[in-house]
Amino acid sequence: MELSGRKVLLRVDLNSPIDKDGRILDSSRLKAHAPTIKELVERRNSVVLISHQGRPGDRDFVELQEHAQILSKYLDMNVEFVDDVMGPYAREKIKNMKEGEIILLNNVRMVSEELIEAPPQQHAKTFLVRKLSPLFDGYVNDAFATAHRSQPSLVGFPLVIPSAAGRVMEKEISALSKIFTPEESPKVFVLGGGKVLDTLRIIENLTKKRIADRILTGGLIAELFATAKGISLGKENMEVLEKLGILSLIPRARKLLMSGSPVEIPVDFKVEREGKTEESPVHKVNGVIKDIGTNTADIYSSFIKDSKVTVLRGPMGIIEDERFRDGSKSVMKAALENSGYVIVGGGHMVSVLEGKVEDTSKLHISTGGGALLLFLSGERLPALEALSLSKV
Ligand SMILES: Nc1ncnc2c1ncn2[C@@H]1O[C@H](COP(=O)(O)OP(=O)(O)O)[C@@H](O)[C@H]1O
Numbered sequence: 001m002e003l004s005g006r007k008v009l010l011r012v013d014l015n016s017p018i019d020k021d022g023r024i025l026d027s028s029r030l031k032a033h034a035p036t037i038k039e040l041v042e043r044r045n046s047v048v049l050i051s052h053q054g055r056p057g058d059r060d061f062v063e064l065q066e067h068a069q070i071l072s073k074y075l076d077m078n079v080e081f082v083d084d085v086m087g088p089y090a091r092e093k094i095k096n097m098k099e100g101e102i103i104l105l106n107n108v109r110m111v112s113e114e115l116i117e118a119p120p121q122q123h124a125k126t127f128l129v130r131k132l133s134p135l136f137d138g139y140v141n142d143a144f145a146t147a148h149r150s151q152p153s154l155v156g157f158p159l160v161i162p163s164a165a166g167r168v169m170e171k172e173i174s175a176l177s178k179i180f181t182p183e184e185s186p187k188v189f190v191l192g193g194g195k196v197l198d199t200l201r202i203i204e205n206l207t208k209k210r211i212a213d214r215i216l217t218g219g220l221i222a223e224l225f226a227t228a229k230g231i232s233l234g235k236e237n238m239e240v241l242e243k244l245g246i247l248s249l250i251p252r253a254r255k256l257l258m259s260g261s262p263v264e265i266p267v268d269f270k271v272e273r274e275g276k277t278e279e280s281p282v283h284k285v286n287g288v289i290k291d292i293g294t295n296t297a298d299i300y301s302s303f304i305k306d307s308k309v310t311v312l313r314g315p316m317g318i319i320e321d322e323r324f325r326d327g328s329k330s331v332m333k334a335a336l337e338n339s340g341y342v343i344v345g346g347g348h349m350v351s352v353l354e355g356k357v358e359d360t361s362k363l364h365i366s367t368g369g370g371a372l373l374l375f376l377s378g379e380r381l382p383a384l385e386a387l388s389l390s391k392v
């Protein structure tokens, strides 16, 4: 699709870790999209960016003013933040855009339709698509990290306007397809973080397709599997799991363990008790779990050292707090010191990659977390499927 001198709607994934003051903690994803945006602008297009940030009700569900400021710096071009998504103000601004101008709409998840997962045919009829699509000559989807979500901004437009994949989407798919081959074995997955339902589905895929030789768990996913093994993590941690609806997933986790899934759980945790941090063995947890423990980090590192491909997604602990970054840093260090391929995914885990990495020839830093793992575990990504239905 030739996009020059046109008006283009560009779906990006600017969803970033947010600190306790509501500020962007790591802007890797914003930087990753800069080349796609620049290329469209240099071809004399007017570019409207649309993205989500967080989920309604979560602390990181914020507006995108700061995202526009940071993007302007990366691009060395002005990105105008528009405090609207599909209302008359946004539509008027889009209509009056000149060549080379860039607008960032506000958080698309402020539109209730965006929270619904449904097929492209249904989402092509949403207000979001019907209000915005007449204003554009083309749609580009660069949001690889959200490609696993069948939501209107990701799958609704390609059925209505000529559409194409962006440079991030293109680079991720080609790089991952090159690295992640059956011959490269053993494969070790280091899975942590807080998106337990997504990660459980990924582990089910990896187990069913026998893709992973080991699955080393951290974060909340480790707590789910420890509980599924019948280990009591103590009242405080069980309350956290209960509140997050994670206990209801125990049967699925137990079924995976019984089916021989190569899931490993920590042998110890770093916990917080009365404001102090301590190490607790997994069978005698005494405090709120905040990270994997030192012994676990050592054992996981030894497994990673023998791996031909190591995939890391989701931190081992609550990395927003400096005291609980050691587990994630240890497994990352072990992976980078290894001679095999390393694939790092997920907004939070990428932020653990501090500083310069000498040899990046075997390192792929993905913008995706859940999307990356679903792609690697052989699932078809709805956003890619929708692009293939596009009019072009
Ligand atoms: N033990 C834990 N308890 C609660 N939250 C955790 C724990 N370990 C990690 N987390 C949280 O997981 C979140 C990151 O999860 P996720 O979004 O899945 O990672 P990514 O962005 O790398 O894909 C962080 O906000 C972190 O605080």
Ligand SMILES: O=C(OP(=O)(O)O)[C@H](O)COP(=O)(O)O
Binding pocket: 013, 015, 054, 055, 145, 146, 149, 195, 345, 346, 347, 367, 368, 369, 370, 371
């Ligand atoms: O950060 C994201 O996913 P990830 O945490 O799996 O990397 C994407 O922006 C998708 O966000 P979502 O999981 O709220 O749909």
